Amino acid sequence: MGRRADVAGRPAHRLVGRLAGGGLRVLAVAQRTPTTATHPADQLAELVDEMTLLGFLAISDTPRPGAAETVKRLTAAGVRVIMITGDHPATAAAIACDLGIPQNDTVLTGADLDALPEPERIEATDGTAVFARVSPEHKVRIVQALQQTGHVVAMTGDGINDAAAIRLADVGIGLAAHGSASARAAADLVLTDPDPSRILDAVHEGHTLWHSVRDAVAILLGGNAGEVAFTVLGTALSGRAPLGTRQLLLVNLLTDMLPALAVAIAPSRTPRSGDTPHAARPTPTLLGPELARLLAIRGTATALGAFSAWQTGRLTGRPRRAGTMGLAALITTQLGQTLITDWHSPLVLATAALSAATLITIVQTPGVSHFFGCTPMGPVAWTTVTVCATTAALAAAVPPRFLPHHAPEAP
Template sequence: HAFGAAQTLAGDGLRVLAVARRRLAEDEQETDVLERPPGDLEFAGLLALSDVPRETSTALVSGLYEEGVRPVMLTGDHPQTARAIATELGWPQDTVVVTGDELAAADRSARARMLRDAGVVARVAPEQKLQVVEALRDAGRVVGMVGDGANDAAAIRAADIGVGINARGSAAARNAADIVLTADDLTVLIHAIGEGRALWHSVADAIAVLIGGNAGEVGFGILGTLVSGRAPLSTRQMLMVNLFTDLFPAMAVAVTPKGDAGAARAASPEDAAGGVLGGPLVRQIRHRALTTCLGALTAWLIGRFTPGTARRSGTMALCGVVGTQLAQTLLDRRDSPLVRLTSVGSAAALVAVVQTPGVSHLFGCTPLGPAAWAGVAAAIALALAGQRALPRLEDTVRRLLP
């Protein structure tokens, strides 16, 4: 009966202490009995303690899950107590619970498999926290460890991101941490994750602007040279392209977070750390390069097959390559006033340079008429339409290729 009652109380999220007693014999002294191992104890009852979670704990857990981060609770409580508390705070009902005894009986590779999808580690000893961090890293997880005690220092140091708490933490935990929270409210971690992801997305977008745009310019230069026998753009014109596309617009993208915060969130905790660099960035660079090349090549071919000089077709190509890149940047970050200002400003500066006779000739250009500008606009529109079709085209090619 006592065991069943203890299990029930633990299942309700209470910490259970069993109380027993033994009366002293007439010839026994209390100090002597305390020196010997206890024996002949009589069960007296159960003492259930409730450790009330902080008001911000539920918001913290739900916020981490929304950001695609899977929290893992380390506790010394009974597994049933730990599961009940975790469920109350927002962990799934079917969350995996691993005990410290199970970790102690497993080798390192088995611990990695055991903890890969675990949400709670119960009955964990202080020295096992380091094993948990190492096992999660062995399982391919990016691990952040939050702790405030001296026995957390080793685990904090071993994690990818160690977080100490200054308000109530030990000096050892603070010294081992990469980040120290000055307040006691851990929900600031949610905002830190959002800010960090927004920063990485801005950096990735700026890289795509620079590398993708330059790759498209190189591709256009190679194709144009193969078709006409000479480079379609002069050295000064290429420098103008970099000036109008790589300077202010790319810098604006790098310092401006995306307005759509949901785009920075991962679909699941498993791909939370991945979704910025690697494959997505390569795809973004590839699409931008192909779009830039298509816009420039189309504008240049329209210039070649309509009445006019070679300088006119080169000027149209210049406007096509710059306009296509600025249009892509503007569409990607249309919600940013800074990106709008730099993109529109760069486009206006390009038009002013091209249409001013003396300055235009200095850069190897010539003022364009309405028909030429209409051809440039049509080339840019065609390139942007092609960019929308690229994902479907790539999927089709993948299905056709073995």
Template sequence: GVQARGATVVVKGAPEAVLARCTAWQQARSVVPFGPEEARQVEDHVHRLARRGLRVLAVADADVAEGARLQDTGDLPDLVLRGFVALADPVRPSAVDAVATLQGAGVHLAMITGDHPSTAEAVAAELGMLNGGRVLTGADLEALDDDELDGVIADAAVFARVTPRQKVRIVEGYQRIGKAVAMTGDGANDAAAIRLADAGIALGGGGTDAARAAADVIVVDDRIETIVDAVIEGRAMWESVRGAVAILVGGNLGELGFTLAGTALGASAPLNPRQLLLVNLLTDMAPALAIALREPADRSPEALLHAGPDASLGLALTRDILVRAGATASGATGAWAFARLTGTPTRARTVGLVALVGTQLGQTVVAGGPSPMVLGATALSTAVLVAVVQTPGISQFFGCRPMGPVGWATAASAATAATAGSIVVPWAAERAGTAVIDGARRAGDATARTAHTVGTTVALPTMRRLWWWRSSSPDLADDPGSGPDVGTDPDPGG
């Protein structure tokens, strides 16, 4: 405790907490009783200020006798309300753009704060985060059990006047309804929720050691735009996973399909084990690695939404695998069957091998776009294929034979046609599906679509303007902007 001898104790904090302990207030040069009617007047002022997005702190004091021991707030005597401090926390324009980008990428944003509900709601509206979402307070959370919280948490945009324990409960609630949660914060009271979240993000510039120690990621510049860059990298990872898996699984299924089709049409498998090993070396190593490591070509919100796990895996991945497998098998089988009718079995195997590799490399180029890494890996595999086939001795080792222009043209034509089919067939199927959906809509059939989202909380550290006015000055209370700008406080209220 603190041993006080004839001291004055000054208290600042949330208005509702401080006002509840006040029995008098400053009016002009005198102190007068502070009753329920006066409390309502003051609360009206606080609400008006909070609706402007100002963070309001009440300031009160009390004289304590010599020898008094103050262990906690429960030991405080009755307080005298002296005035308020209003902190303006202007939103950076770049933060508004970052919020819009995250929402466009399918990320659900929720603000968790200890501020007044009206302040939090005003700031969230300025950021574009409300979108009709609910504003829940710590008192609301206390009145809900876990099942009830799970039913309303997805519709909440703001959680105000919450405690550290309630922050943990909010993160747990999002996780219970199947969301992957990223939690940002910079204070010690955020540390538990940051540690519990699937991705804990600490704002490191002005953050506490506790928050940084609990986090998985530390944003050293305290900018939400940096979190957008992190989301881009994460979504790019999912896109890379999908591309690499489609290449590996789809290509191998296509090779299996070619083997089965060739065996059904002939007396033996069209490729020997060495040739199959060569195919895998040329199509699965450098090309698949290049797809996995390439930079995202499109960083727009729409592209990020498409690259997320819900959109890029599941049915989308299955479709890519089947398309790649079908194109690979059809291109190789067609080239091998044509060469088998016009040449020797060894020549047919060589043409089929080249078409099998060429079809997969062509689809890799389509999937990788203009990435220099993908183009370089494809060119390298193509050069190795040509060298193996056309070099005597090496060609015979793999059961091939050097080919002339007709053989190369046959394989290239089949590979080109199959690669083109892998582009046209999904496009035509998508157009046909769109036409069916449009027809159903015109007939009055509504189709509801829900997008899985990721829950995250946002902290926006910015410069704050500070006003002070006396509770007895109604002009200043009504218009804090007219008050003197006397200083800044980087961390009001803890």
């Protein structure tokens, strides 16, 4: 402000700190009487000197309604929330505290970022949740630093100063507001409703889509792995494959087509008001340890369900009947696992019931049954198939609930 502003000294600084600490945006007002009536444009900077402080303007820029609840629920869902603002550090700290942003005790400014070498700047950015006095360039560098440390970054904003960072982020979210055209144009996702809680809906949809794809992949690959294991094990014990080519095609038709597709496209369940939409841990990568565990569990359960029914049928000494029991158990075990995966979806229930009815019709219709290398079965055989398939499907649902999860650190 100039030398005369320094006359106010410490009381003025204390007042600024007190106002900023209350979450207010503070502007200083000062004046100077020029010695001449006119000044060239290139001399205007020289006038910002020898000024007299008149006072301060404290502006209340309150957070959007629902912002604190959104931060709380995102944090509970395993999402790390970071605030980036151009306000005074004390103002930023106060607002972050009101919003409930974790680790809000340390504030990093744009000047602090400029003073740090790149390795230290990246490390400091990764450990900070509140940034103040930053420019659009600083916002870009913050997003870049977070990405370099392995985080998946979503950036949200509604101003032209946010556009570059929104464009750079892995997921750019633009909020509809006055003067937000630049942010909306740069965003991957635009929230037409300025309510920030809509971000929770977007996160919920993203997690639901990921889980649907993961479950569909697990059904397809896990079921095929079980079919291969059953075929190899049965061939090793009997000297011939327990299932023929047409039977394997029938398995894929009844388990991989409609039921797996229904799981992939099943609509998401709307979370109840106040519920945390997801577990308090980040979503792991698709092709990672969690999917490998699911494939191993599903493949093992499918193979055991089919093998136990087939082996029981072999005790009768009738190979075709044993093969039919193995075929029915192989399909039924996979359908049972599909139902356990997404039993709340009417589409999944309908496709599973349709596949089961088709299986029964094919097996019990003499001509069609012979075409597929099967033979009609009686109540005892169907009971055996049902018990073996149900036991295997239920056993497959138990391990995922107790196995430890290994997921990357939350962004």
